[in-house]
Amino acid sequence: MADAPLLELRGITKRFPGVVANDHVDFELAKGEVHALLGENGAGKSTLMNILYGLYHPDEGEIRLNGKPLRIDSPRAAIDNGIGMVHQHFMLIPVMSVAENIVLGVEPHSGPFLDLDTAQARVRELSERFGLAVRPEARIDSISVGMQQRVEILKALYRGAEILILDEPTAVLTPQEAEELFAIVRSLQAEGKSIIFISHKLNEVLKIADRITTLRFGKEVATVPREGATQEGLARMMVGREVVLRVEKPPAQPxxxxxxxxxxxxxxxxxxxxxxxxxxxxxxxxxxxxxxxxxxxxxxxxxxxxxxxxxxxxxxxxxxxxxxxxxxxxxxxxxMGHIPEDRQLRGLVLDFSLAENLALHDFRKPPDSRFGWLFPRRLVQRARRLLAEFDVRGGGPETPAASLSGGNQQKVVVAREVSRDPRxxxxxxxTRGLDVGAIEFVHRRLVTERDEGRxxxxxxxxxxxxxxxxxxxxxxxxxxxxxxxxxxxxxxxxxxxxxxxxxxxxx
Ligand SMILES: Nc1ncnc2c1ncn2[C@@H]1O[C@H](COP(=O)(O)OP(=O)(O)O)[C@@H](O)[C@H]1O
Ligand SMILES: [Mg+2]
Structure with missing residues (x-):
């Protein structure tokens, strides 16, 4: 690239107790570029961006904007330098209107009063310019999650963001809403904005990004242009081994x-x-x-x-x-076996141990209990066997479910439901919210269960x-x-x- 990059992160390292979340990561962003940051859950994507947004301080490394070193020690400093971020969890006030949320903290005034008309007009103008279709007077709690996300985008634009960080923006969207978001990202790009798009979905980064940087275990694996990149190649960078994206399966024998x-x-x-x-x-x-x-x-x-x-x-x-x-x-x-939509709400009791979670449906019956007596050792033995068979990592029978990653929690749910031998x-x-490795595991298992005659x-x-x-x-x-x-x-x-x-x- 001939032009100096708009933004450079050099050698960024961030340690948390027991984990190096970012390990000498380099990343650069050109003006008008959509640059995807790809990686499995826990790879260090949010950490890197929270550093850029001034929420965390790096232990090592530097940030340069337009070639000049820059110290960003708060979100305020990030915003002053034209860097905006839309987090995975929105930070909006439900009972207030769209316009009020957007101007909060930077309100236009007429004398001592908030000038809501001016605020609404400015919000409407921005919304139209980028094709966001947000109604400034609507209350936050009356609009969809997809719309709330757009309000967050507008909030950043209103504050003059030239660089926009979107942290897993499609995780909360339907496929249709995601398509609409892609259109918005393209219109932002057409207006010269630069976008960092975080995702762990391969198809999505191939659709939207100009370049893709992959992180694995806190390290930058590679930065590649979209042209020539394939799902298989990216998946290999992400998980460090071959993954089967198309599920191989023999024809069904219903x-x-x-x-x-x-x-x-x-x-x-x-x-x-x-x-x-x-x-x-x-x-x-x-x-x-x-x-x-x-x-x-x-x-x-x-x-x-x-x-x-x-x-x-x-x-x-x-x-x-x-x-x-x-x-x-x-x-x-x-x-009937049921792998529920919301594993944290219905699939698991997060405070319970894995052994207890695995026995959730059956602890009242033999062999777990007999005549009202529970046999804890049976629970633990079975848990040990299932955790091994379903490749659950990050804990043993006594570990509370809450401390596992999403992918491993889901494996526990699958293990419990499948082991009851349902018809x-x-x-x-x-596989909602799981990373590639866990998705592959769950997919394969569903095919195996099909072939068992379920x-x-x-x-x-x-x-x-x-x-x-x-x-x-x-x-x-x-x-x-x-x-x-x-x-x-x-x-x-x-x-x-x-x-x-x-x-x-x-x-
Ligand atoms: N505030 C924190 N305190 C301790 N550990 C953290 C904190 N934030 C992230 N981590 C750890 O750093 C690693 C990277 O996390 P994160 O940046 O959130 O990954 P990603 O966004 O790619 O899923 C993980 O192991 C995570 O548990
Ligand atoms: Mg994250």
Whole structure:
């Protein structure tokens, strides 16, 4: 590159007790560039950016802006130098309006009063310029997570950010919202802004970045231009070994139907019909993917199938038995395994040990207990076996679940559900937020379980996951199954159905 870089990080090292989060990392950013920072969970991406944003002080190394050394000892200093950051967790005040949040701390005044009209007008102008479609007068608690993220972006732009750091921005977005964010990033770039885009998703960085820098265990592995970069190559840099992205699997050999749902109507918490007549059948030895944008009835369908919510009408049969009115416990005991959407809320008791978590469903029964006596040694023995078999790292049977990484927590959930030998395994967003290594593990395991003759239901918002794992794909849109596809369907066709294209065509 002929021009001197806009920003340079040289030899940045940051140690935390017991871990070197950044180990002599070099990174540079050109003006008008989108530069992705790629790495598994824990690789040191957020730490590096928190240093640039003045939240942490590096133990070694220097930052240069326009060739001049720069000391950034607070976010205030970062902002004064045109560096803005959108964190993984937003920092907005729910009861205030979009405009109030954006101008907070830098309010325009008319005399001693906050000049809200001026603030709103400026926010609207910025929003239009970058295609953000944010309404300045809306209250934060009334807008979607995707919109809140845009408010954070506007907040940085309002403060004059020329360099914008986005920390895993798509982690909280639906596929559609992510596409919209990419468009916003491109319009920022077109206006000359420089963007650091943090992600652990390979397809995403290949879509949006001009250059990609990969971190692994706190070290910079390489910086490569997007041209010529491949998913396989990036994955290898990220995890340091070959990973299988396309799941290798023999054709399914479907057997008898193990899960049958007929004409399910399920109402949501507000009393509205979230599932509006869903019928489906999943056979032994097949993976049926349920594709759809978040909020089209997935949660209510999963709740109904697992007995957590009773359908208003319709029928559910698991392994030949009608469980429509059964409790969640009875559904579980009748052969339903459930890898829940939110592993921290429903999958695990974070304060409990791994052994206790692994026994969560069964500790009342032999062999874990008999006549009301619990046999702790049995729990520990089983835990030791399962932790080894499922390659859970970062703790033993006595370790509290809370201290494991997300990927290892998910392996514990999978281990528990699979080890109960269920006939039907319902996996909801089973790899959300996991890194490549853990995703690969969970995917392989689901295929193994399929080949053991279980009926697998995969609910996922990730098109790639649906496409690479499913033997059949059902598309859920506004509470109905609107299409069934073979796994060789194109992303475009599936996306069209997921966003209601078929319905509109029919209308
Ligand atoms: N404030 C902190 N105190 C102690 N350890 C930390 C702190 N922040 C991050 N770490 C550790 O530093 C490493 C890198 O973390 P992080 O930068 O958050 O990774 P990433 O954003 O790539 O997932 C991890 O091992 C993490 O546990
Ligand atoms: Mg991070």
């Amino acid at each position: 057997g008898e139907p193990l899960l049958v749902a007929e004409d399910l109507i399920v109402v949501d918490d507000r009393g509205l019909e979230a599932c509006r007549g869903i019928s489906l059948e999943v056979r032994a030895g097949e993976i049926v993917g349920i594709a759809g944008v978040d909020g089209n009835g997935q949660t209510e369908l999963i709740d109904a199938l697992t007995g957590l919510r009773h359908p208003a009408s319709g029928r559910i049969v698991v392994g030949g038995r009608d469980v429509t009115d059964a409790t969640a416990r009875e559904v579980l005991d009748n052969g 039907v395994l319902l996996a909801a967003q089973p 009926a697998i239901v995969l609910v996922s918002f990730e098109l790639e996951e649906i496409l690479s794992l499913s033997d059949r794909i059902l598309v859920l849109y506004e509470g109905r199954i609107v299409g069934e596809y073979q796994p060789d369907v194109s992303e475009e066709e599936l996306g069209f159905a997921m966003t209601g294209g078929l319905e509109n065509e029919a209308a």
